[in-house]
Amino acid sequence: MNNILEQFRLTGKTALVTGAARGLGQGMALALAEAGADIVAVDILPADDTRQQVEALGRRCLTVTGNLGDRDSIPTVIADGKKLNGQLDILVNCAGIIRREAFENFTAKDWDDVMGLNIDAVFFLSQQFIREALARAGTAKIINIASMLSFQGGIRVPSYTASKSAVQGLTRLIASELGGRGINCNAIAPGYMATDNTAPLRADADRSSSILARIPAGRWGTPEDLKGAVVFLASPASDYVNGYTLAVDGGWLAR
Numbered sequence: 001m002n003n004i005l006e007q008f009r010l011t012g013k014t015a016l017v018t019g020a021a022r023g024l025g026q027g028m029a030l031a032l033a034e035a036g037a038d039i040v041a042v043d044i045l046p047a048d049d050t051r052q053q054v055e056a057l058g059r060r061c062l063t064v065t066g067n068l069g070d071r072d073s074i075p076t077v078i079a080d081g082k083k084l085n086g087q088l089d090i091l092v093n094c095a096g097i098i099r100r101e102a103f104e105n106f107t108a109k110d111w112d113d114v115m116g117l118n119i120d121a122v123f124f125l126s127q128q129f130i131r132e133a134l135a136r137a138g139t140a141k142i143i144n145i146a147s148m149l150s151f152q153g154g155i156r157v158p159s160y161t162a163s164k165s166a167v168q169g170l171t172r173l174i175a176s177e178l179g180g181r182g183i184n185c186n187a188i189a190p191g192y193m194a195t196d197n198t199a200p201l202r203a204d205a206d207r208s209s210s211i212l213a214r215i216p217a218g219r220w221g222t223p224e225d226l227k228g229a230v231v232f233l234a235s236p237a238s239d240y241v242n243g244y245t246l247a248v249d250g251g252w253l254a255r
Contacts, residue, residue: 007237011036014085015234016078018068018125019095021045023195024145026053027223028092028230033059035231037090040081042066044095060084068095068121069113078128087136090234091129093122093167094145098160098197111159118163123170130174130183139182143233144171146189146245148252164189168245175243184242186233191249194220217250225250 015032019025020041029039038060041047047063054061062084066077096118099110133140147164154161174185202208229248
C-alpha cells in the first residue's frame with residue numbers, strides 16, 4: 001500500500017477548472033497544481049495571472065476563454081482543454097454568478113442568467129467530460145461547487161438558491177448512476193467566503209457582523225481554505241467517496 005501522502009499526489013493528471021481567473025476557482029486551480037496536476041483554466045475573463053502562477057509551480061497551464069452560459073460552447077471548451085495533454089482527468093465546476101433582488105421583483109433575466117451558468121453549464125460540461133472519460137474507459141473525478149444555500153433557503157437570491165440546491169442533487173445523481181463506471185462526483189459547499197460574490201454583504205456592516213457572529217471560526221473564508229478539500233476530492237485518497245457534499249464553512253452549518 002502506498003504511503004498515505006502519496007495518495008494525495010496528482011502527478012500526471014490534468015484538471016479543467018472553470019471560473020479559474022480569480023477567487024475560489026483560481027485558488028483551487030493553484031492547489032491542484034501544487035499537488036502535481038497540469039491545469040486547464042477556463043473563464044470568460046483573461047486567466048493569464050492563473051497561468052503564470054501555475055507555471056511558477058512547475059506545472060503546465062492552458063487558458064481557455066469561454067462563455068459557459070452558452071451551452072453550445074461547451075464541446076469546444078472540452079476539446080480545447082484536451083489539447084494540453086490529450087485527456088482530462090479532473091473537472092472542477094466552479095464558475096458561477098449571483099443576482100440579488102426581492103422575490104416579487106426578481107426578473108426572468110436574472111433567473112435565466114444564474115441558472116444558465118450555475119446549473120445548466122454544470123450539467124452539460126459534466127456530461128461532455130464524462131463522455132470523454134467513458135470513451136477512454138478511464139477513471140475521472142468531478143468536483144462541483146455547491147453552497148451553504150444547497151442546504152438553506154437564503155434571502156433575496158432565488159435563482160442562486162435553486163441552482164445550488166440543484167448542484168447538490170446533480171452531484172448525487174452522477175455518483176449514483178456512474179459510480180460503477182469509474183466516475184467519482186462530489187461537491188464542495190464553501191461557507192461565507194471573501195470573494196466578489198459576497199462583496200455587497202461584507203460592505204453592509206450590519207449584515208457582515210450578523211454573519212460573522214454565526215460562524216464559529218469568527219472570520220470570512222478565503223480561497224486557501226478550499227485547497228485541502230479540492231485536492232482530497234481530486235486525488236486517489238477519496239476514491240471511495242462519491243456523491244457527497246463537503247461543507248467548508250468555518251462551522252456555519254453546525255450552529
